[in-house]
Structure formats: C-alpha cells, structure tokens
Amino acid sequence: MPILGDLSVEAFLRDYWQKKPLVIRQAWPNFQPLLAADELAGLSLESEIESRLVMEHGTAGPWEIRKGPFDESAFADLPESHWTLLVQAVDHWIPEAADLLEHFRFLPGWRVDDLMISYAVDGGSVGPHYDQYDVFLLQAEGQREWRIGQMCHEDSAILKGPMIRVLAAFEETERWVLNPGDMLYLPPQLAHYGIALGECQTYSIGFRAPSVAELAQSALDQVLSTSSEDQRYTDADYSAHEGSSGEISSAAKARLAKLLQAVLMQPDNLGDMLGKLMTEAKYPEHQSERLDDDDWELWRSQHQQLPDLRKSEHGRFAFQQTAAGLVFYAQGQASTLDIEDLELAQLLSSRHQYPRDMLANVPCSQQGYELLRRLWLQQLIYEVE
Template sequence: MNENTLFNSNITKEEFLKTFWNKRPYLFKNAFQNTEDLASAEDLLDLALDESCETRMVYKDQNSKRRLVHGPFSEEELHEYLKKSFALIGHNLNTLSPEFYEFQKAVDFIPGWEFDDVMSVYSNDDMSLGAHIDNYNVFIFQGLGKRRWEIQESPNTEWREDEELKVLKEFDPDYEWILNPGDMIYVPPGVAHHGTSLSESISYSIGFKSLETSDVLGSFFTELDDVGFFSNNSFNSKTSSDVPEEAFKFFREQAQNFINDEKVFNKWLLKKLSAPKYPIEPSGDPIPESFEGMSIEKDVQLKYAFAPTGEIAVNRKLYKLTDKQRNLLLQILDANPFGPITISAEQESELKDVLKALWCEGAIFESAL
C-alpha cells in the first residue's frame, strides 16, 4: 500500500472516487484504530439530556413497530426508553469534540462543502432502524460491538405504511457484511442498507449531502425572485386567468439567461455551498483595532468554497482575493477549530477587511485558551 491508499485498504483515492463514489458500496476492514474509546454509552446518553444537542430516539413498541421521538429527554423518559429495544441517534458530533472532528478531516478528499455531519447510533442487541435509503453519501464505521449490514444496490422504493420511519416494504439484500470495531462501509445515495446490532453497539456515520438539481435550481430562482430579477411586464390576456404564449416565452428566456450567466450563477453557487448547517450567530463583541498577534478560534461549523477565478465564499459572503490573500486566509480556515490560531502580521496586513467581516459575523472570535 502507498500513502495514497484509503483507510488501510488497497484502493487509492482516485480508484475509489472513479469506481465507487456515488455508484457502489465498499467495505473497509480495520479502517480506524481504537474506536471503542471514542465515546461511551454514558457519553451519548448525556447528549440526549442536553438541550443544545440534536438527538432522536427510535424504539419498538409493544407491537414491535418502530416509533420515533425527538430529544432532549428527561432522565425519567430516557430510563423508560432504555428498557425497550432502542436506538439513540446523535447528530453533529464533529462540532462537539476534536476527536470527532478528526473523522471529518479523515475524509477531506471529498469536498468540504458537501460535508453534513458526524452522527452516532447507540443501540442494544438485535435493534435496527429498518431497511432504508439515504439521499446522501455516507461512511459508516463501527465504534463498539458488532453490527450486521445487509445491502441491496437496486431496491424497489415502496415504503411500509405501518412504520413512522421510512422503511422499505420489500428488501432483498445482495450481500451482507459484519462490522467489528474499526471496520467501515461506504454507502452511496439510493442504495438500500439495513443495519442490525449483534450486541450492544455504537456506530458512527460521516455524511455528505447530495446536491439535487431540483433543490439547486429551485433555490437559485427563489433568490433571483427575492432581489427582483424577474420583470413585472404586463401581458395581453383574453381572460383574467389566461396565460398567453408571450408570457411563457418571456419567463422561459429569463430563466435561460440567468442560468447561462456564469458570473451570476457561479457567485450564487459559491454562496450556497458555503452556507453552514445552522446559522452562525454574531457575538456582538467590538471589532479589535488590530488582529496581529491575537489568538482566535473559528466557529466549528464554518464552511467555505472557492472558485478557480480567485473568488471565495465564507459563511455565504463572497470575497475577491489574490492568490496570496487566499492562501493566507486558508491558513486560518483550514486550521483545527478546537485550538487557537495566532494571526500573523502578514495576515493582518493582507486580510484586515476580511477578518473584520468574519469577526462581525461570529465566524471568528477571540480564543479563551
């Protein structure tokens, strides 16, 4: 194996992206080490009690039907759920500790603007979420215990009506894999998968959003409409409900013009791809007179995307930078969010206005470390 192979396997990044990404599942044996030490069951149960954490509980009722409830939970509620067959799901673990953030960085050969979150599933023996399909790319690795994964590459997408979760009505797996601690599978969008715990189990997933054309174009035209791109032209109609051909032609041409305008579309796409999962709140702290020598941190969910033209979008705001400025900014943006970053004199000189803007948005702030 060479340094370009993935997760202790014999496959290179290039081979994986060409042959499997968005196409076929793949099994990585012994992808990670010491995954049992990432989090204990108690750690994940604590998340379910925390109002600032996003959690869900799936449990089986007296008729063995899966039911879904959202956290946070009281200790009494949690105690009752743990008496049943259950699966506790935790979201956004990458924002909670540097250990989980490292798993986000482990897959940084995938564009960061596609990244969604690191998620956990803690379940007792013989529990599953049912055979289902995700509309995103996901790496799933085993932290504690064992889990059996059954895979069907071309499923029939009819859903059971007696389940609160979207569970497939028919599931005929093509193959199955048993995951031990450290093992990992990759599952592309549209591939059915069914995971069943074979003991007390903690598994983790690293999810990447799939950008659907309908979503991209829909939000693009919504934004254009909000800023008044479409004309309020009057059209001659036979009746109040009649839409004449000239109206269809006009709006069709408008839509084509905006999509074909590379500057308009590219700027919008950069802004969309740099949007964080949840809004970043400004701190309201006064802007420092100088950033030089200051120890700062960046918001853990800060996202950014840049184009070959030199434009970069950070937290949905566009900046036109030179190559030198962009490289200096990336030294800040690429840094670990769980540690301080010291601003150099060169960064202060070249990026003063950008740093001020990021500070006002809450994207960067003074470190307490």
C-alpha cells in the first residue's frame, strides 16, 4: 500500500527526504489503532518495555517526566489534561506493529529504528523540541496539532529547569491539524511542537542516524580486527626541508591521512562498519536465549521443507556484497555467505515474513543453510503457528 499519497517515492526522496517537512493527507485511509489506550498503558507496566509519562505541569515543575515501568496507581492519580504516555519500540513486542514498518521499505530497512506510540489527553505534549533523526508521525486516533519551527543545532538554547529538553525559543513557521490516517514527515533538527486536541494516539516511526562518535568507535573496532602489526606509519619520502626537528609537518599529516584512508576507506570495510553498527540490538538485554543444537535437528526432522517463518520482532538484518562474496549481518554479527545466497540475503533483510512457498524457491548454499540454522537457534527467526 503506498503511504506517500499522490507523491512518488522518487519525488519524496528528491524534494523532501532530509530537506523539509511534508504533510500527507490520508496516507493511511481508514487506519485503526493497533492498541487501545488501556492496552498501551498495560505495556508501560512491563519492566522490559521503555516508557515515559510527560506532564506539562507536574509536581516537580514544568515539563515533568516520569520513567516506567509504572503501576496502575500511577494512572489513577493523573490530571484530566496535559499529559502524555510514550511507549518505545512497540514493534519489538507487537507483531502487527512490526508489520506496519514494512510500508516504509522504500527507505533502507537497516535505518529503521523503532515504532513509538504516544497517547495523550487534551493538551498533552512533550513541548517544542527537535530530533537528530528523520521521523514519520502517523495519526492513529483523535487529532493532534503540529507546529513547525526553525532548524536547530546542539547550541540551540534549552529551557533550564525542566527534566526534558524543551527549546527555550520556538519560532513557528507553519501548523497543521492531523486526523486519523494523516501523516507528517519531519527531517532531522527541525523544531516541532505537537499538542493533543482531545484524546489521541500518534505513531512515530524513527530512523537510526549514527553520530560521528558512534561511527568512529565502529571504525576503531574495524581497524583493530583487520589491521596487522606490520601496518605502521612510515616516512620513506621524508625531506630535510619539511621543517624543524620538533615540527609535525603538513607532509607528516598527509602521510598519516593516506595511511588511515587506506585502512578505513575500503568499501568492504565501510560496509562492515555500517552492517555491524546498524544491526546492533536496540535492547541487547532482551535478546532470547540461544536454543540447543538438538532443538534444530528435532525441528528440522519434523519438517520436510521449511514452514512459514517470521523474523523476530527484535531482529535487525542487513547484508552487503563484497569482492569475496556476501556478508550478512544480524544483531551486530557478521556471517559470510556464498554469492548464490544473494536472494536469501535479500529476502531475510527486506521482509518480516517469509512464506514457505517463497523460501522453497530461494537458492541456498550450505553457508546459507548454516545461516538459517544460526538465526533459528538464536530465535531471530521463528515458525509462524
């Protein structure tokens, strides 16, 4: 189902993606929320699920934030207006929420972060703020007014005192009211301010945007795992005219740059950095325990061919083609595949569901079979009952 209205994917990417906001009226006609408000509140009672309550006028001052897990009494004491419940990564726990993300596959699947659900009563808001990543805001129930402001940066002034980051200055440029099925796209660093008009639910689909610091750490890990002691700084072209003995000359810096570029800028190494970093689990502590090898043998003996399978809601997959073949990434770990496993890698990394008739037609080498085995034992794929 297209979710960009009358806009083509090409036009969206050219004119809006990471450039400017876009309101898409009835991006999802007749949309029905996946969870009722009380079911969403029930998720916030669970210790493994990240949740927050935000109140504009709390007992601890303006824009008070409380972190879950909550108990039922926390909701009994709330005022009638001006509060919001945020439940993070609902797609990790609700298969239907994970399926919703399939509609955003016109963008790299390894960039998708999670689906957060915001439930708010009248006037509920988290204040004017900005995000460092792209986000689609799908109105699931009720109405929310969105006000759009200036582009921000790390030096943008933040209010002192509140327990959440609220912009000290908000320079409104536009505003829209979203109804169920409407969707708003926001590029990174654009100030925005959402206010509930009565009870409402908004689904936020966010995209991972690693910082330079995260990429640098991933690059360092890659260098440490692939470099040898023989790779060192050299200066066979050193000239007596480079400067005084204690000076780190421009030529020395150029040699260092060349050395680091030779190590870091190889396309396969860059792909490895992204593959491992972008498939790391959002909540590593919630990963399922590995099954025993005997479980796989028993399970396979019960199936003449693979049944309908599904990716775990916690699973993150990606792959890259290299000079040597294929590398598949799952939860930050790399697996080498044969080139004949290309269709398998494409299937596993581009969908949540793997029907048996589709799996039966996908070429699979022994390495591909071993990948399926590892994913099943790690409970990153499972049988659809």
